[in-house]
Amino acid sequence: MRRRLVFSYSLLMILVLLALETPLAVTLANRETERIRADRLADANRFASLSGPALRTGAVSAITDELRRYHELYGIGAAVIDRERRPVVAPASPALDSEPTAAAIFGALAGRQMTVPEVLWPWQTGPLVVAVPVNDGGEVIGAVVTVSATSRVRRTVTVWWVALAAIGLLAVSAGVMTAFRLAGWVLRPVTVLDVVTHDIAAGDGKARVPTRQGPPELRRLATSFNEMADAVADALDRQRAFVAHASHQLRNPLTALRLRVEELGPSLTDSAGRDEHRLALEETDRLAQVLDGLLTLARTERARHTMVRVDAAAVAASRVAAWQPLANHRGITLTLAPTTGPAYAHAVRTAIDQVLDALVDNAIKFGHPGGRVEVSVHRLDGGVAVRVTDDGPGMTGAQLESSTERFWRAPDTQNIDGAGLGLTIVAVLVDASGGRLTMHPAAPTGLTAEAWFRAADV
Structure with a gap:
């Protein structure tokens, strides 16, 4: 500009x-x-x-x-x-x-x-x-x-014309120098505003625009922007604090409630009462999962993230090994595609671990006995892509658009354990790492979820 x-x-x-x-x-x-x-x-x-x-x-x-x-x-x-x-x-x-x-x-x-x-x-x-x-x-x-x-x-005429050209050149040079200084003075607040906007978008909620630079109109704009940023930051802090405090405060009474419900079990003699008792315990466990997801999401959104250098291939190998017993128990084949050497990526600390845990958990949870889940790590578009592919029921296009919303669950999975926060947490962690999350149907059935992270220098 x-x-x-x-x-x-x-x-x-x-x-x-x-x-x-x-x-x-x-x-x-x-x-x-x-x-x-x-x-x-x-x-x-x-x-x-x-x-x-x-x-x-x-x-x-x-x-x-x-x-x-x-x-x-x-x-x-x-x-x-x-x-x-x-x-x-x-x-x-x-x-x-x-x-x-x-x-x-x-x-x-x-x-x-x-x-x-x-x-x-x-x-x-x-x-x-x-x-x-x-x-x-x-x-x-x-x-x-x-x-x-x-x-x-x-x-004689040529000398006069050369003199006029020299005077014009000097005037243009002086004008260009003045224009550079004037444009710099006018646009400096805009440049700073652009930088601060990117800083805030990257998670630095304390970044603000200096209000003593540029013409009066841009000073007023900087002041208004800072006031808006303060209001938005305050609202977000209050929201996150409320979610974190509410989730934390509900843990204790929920734990006490579960203990009391559990103690009622021996006093129930008929089968109908025992079934209701079991369902009550399952609902308390489900509520506990929701609270744990809310706490994780609140901590993730509020944290000042530090980027680290992570070997995505090594992380993928460790997470596949950790989830292998559950996959075997469910009758699902969990495999890791071979990679050639390390695949270093820039990501928030433990982001790749949590992303793989959530994606593999969903793939196993919604898969069917005899199904397959494959984890792979690829170098793609100057970065590192961590991909989880399954042959389960998958999701439609409309469902994929809503899949990262909080507490959203597909209509045909309401009876499966979960809080509807797993993909939301994945999206937040990938975004905080400067990456991107993409999901699309796999062929012939199933779902492919891919988290892309910027490559790190070896």
Whole structure:
């Protein structure tokens, strides 16, 4: 954005300078041309007054001497021609057959004072041709032509133009430097705001924007942003604190309730009472799982995470070994795809462990006897992907969109143990690690869940 602002300022300044200097440059060229043109016309008119007798009587000695001395003094060729365009006096033999000279002679014989070219531009190299008519009683009987070099005039115009270009370049340089400073002053609060926004999104809830930089409008914006960030941080802290405190405070009465319900078991004699007793114990265990999930989620969201370097392949091997007994008990084949060497990733401490625990637990829990669950670690897109694939019932597209919401459970899994917080915790941990979580149906059935983490340098 700073470059665009500086470019806009610079372009505007260049256009203004061009609008000012271009007419000035043209005026300078016209002024120098008019100066030499007036001088040559005065000389040509004097010679025209002396050329009338020569053209009428043929006495050309006087005008010949004048033109010769004129050429010797100033280096300017001059000639007198008659109405038939024949040179009558031409001591310096100027080139009378060139196109500019022919055009000037034609105009002079028509009774006009001619100057070719009308303006001397620096890039032109031709001479200045001036032609004036010789009149006798109102009749044009010939013309006087002068052909003079213009290198000195063009050099003068070039020097003026170079000076103008240098002044314009200095003005543009000063303007660009000023534009850089002005753009930096204006955009510095915006840059800081962008950095602070990313810091807050990354989990630094204490990051704030300085309020004493930039123009007043951006200072007010910084103040408003800080107030908004304070309000949001306070609301999030209150929410997390409430969840953590409520979950913690409910643990004790829930434990006491379970003990009391459990003690009622021996006093129940009929089968119906024992079944209700068993269901009551299961519900207390389910409520305990919900509270444990809420505590884990609250701690995960509130923590200031530290990134560590983790060998995802080694973690995957250890978690597969830990879950192998449960998989064998459920009749599910749990395998780890072979990997070539370590796969180091940047992640929150224990994030990969907890992610694999939740994903493998779900795959085993919702799988069927004889099913398969495969854990694999891949190097993907400049990072490390930890993937868990099963051949269970899977989820539909709509269910996948809602799967990471708190307490969400698929309609056909309501009778299976769980609190509906496992995938929520996985999503929070992956996001805190700067990774991404993707889930999609496996072929022909089942689900593939993949957690991607940034690669760490070996």
